[in-house]
Amino acid sequence: MSLTEATANPPPSQENSFPPPVLTLSKCILRPIHPMDAPAIQxxxxxxxMAKYMSYRFPSPYTIEDAHRWIGIASSFRVPGSPDILPSLVICDPATNEVVGSIGIKTKEDVEEFSFEIGYWIREASWGKGIMTEACRAYCKWLFEMYPKVNRLEADVFEGNYASVKVLERCGFVHEGTKRKAGTKHGRVFDIWVYGLLREECELLN
Ligand SMILES: CC(C)(COP(=O)(O)OP(=O)(O)OC[C@H]1O[C@@H](n2cnc3c(N)ncnc32)[C@H](O)[C@@H]1OP(=O)(O)O)[C@@H](O)C(=O)NCCC(=O)NCCS
Structure with missing residues (x-):
């Protein structure tokens, strides 16, 4: 993992070109989303x-309008108090800059202000190549650097999503518990597995 090109605020992009990378890794680059990404995202x-282990916020079928709506949300979302950092990033093929996935956070409130929940996806054609493991590990480290008050990252994994469990465990996340029968989607009731990564655990990863 290399954070040599990690930046909070890449210079503004030309309207017709993709923004520069925030993280440059060996299998992928992570950069801000752009309206030209809509067809690849759709x-x-x-x-x-893709939708099976995602919440209803991830539509299925997924239209080009859904992609544009998501691009609007991802480009405008900021953590309260950190207006200069864009935390939602797309994961791209380093050779073509085409989107192959996405990673981002949801903030929490009140006493959980300094915990973020992470979420991600990779297109099916790119599964099993280690892309998300590499992206997630670098992204978590970047989040802790960009948000110095954040103590903890967590992920809610739907029962049965073993690929996601493998990614999280390889990134140092610990299975902290199971919210029994916490989820219902299209009538199916399932457990939600809670994974957490503390700042000090992330710092121990090389
Ligand atoms: C989960 C997801 C992001 C993983 O991305 P990825 O780039 O394929 O992940 P990686 O290649 O880094 O690692 C996945 C690992 O899980 C393994 N795996 C895949 N399916 C598995 C299964 N059913 N059981 C056990 N392991 C499995 C892969 O073989 C790989 O391990 P390996 O490198 O030892 O072969 C991707 O499958 C995805 O986008 N799924 C749909 C959206 C989603 O579920 N998002 C997460 C919500 S919590």
Whole structure:
């Protein structure tokens, strides 16, 4: 993992070109989202297999309008108190700059202000190549650097999503517990597995 090109605020992009990378890794680059990404996002996300372990916020079928709506949300979302950092990033093929995935956070409130929940996806054609493991590990380290008050990252994994469990465990996340029968989607009731990564655990990863 290299954070040599990690930046909070990449210079503004030309309207017709993709923004520069925030993280440059060996299998992928992570950069801010751009309206030109909409067709690649729609192609990647429009699959029931992709949606299976995602919440209803991830539509299925996934239209080009859904992609544009998501681009609007991801480009405008900021953590309260950190207006200069854009935390939602797309994961791209380093050779073509095409989107192959996405990673981002949801903030929490009140006493959980300094915990973020992370979420991510990779298009089906790119599964099993270690892309998300590499992206997630670098992204978590970047989050802790960019948000010095954050103590903890967590992920809620739907029962059965073993690929995501493998990613999280390889990034140092610990299984902290199970919210029994916490989820219901299309009538199916399932457990939600809670994973957490503390700042000091992330710092121990090389
Ligand atoms: C989960 C997801 C992001 C993983 O991305 P990825 O780039 O394929 O992940 P990686 O290649 O880094 O690692 C996945 C590992 O899980 C393994 N795996 C895949 N399916 C598995 C299964 N059913 N059981 C056990 N391991 C599995 C892969 O073989 C790989 O391990 P390996 O490197 O030892 O072969 C991707 O499958 C995805 O986008 N799924 C749909 C959206 C989603 O579920 N998001 C997460 C919500 S919590």
């Amino acid at each position: 192609r990647a996300c429009n699959s029931p297999v």
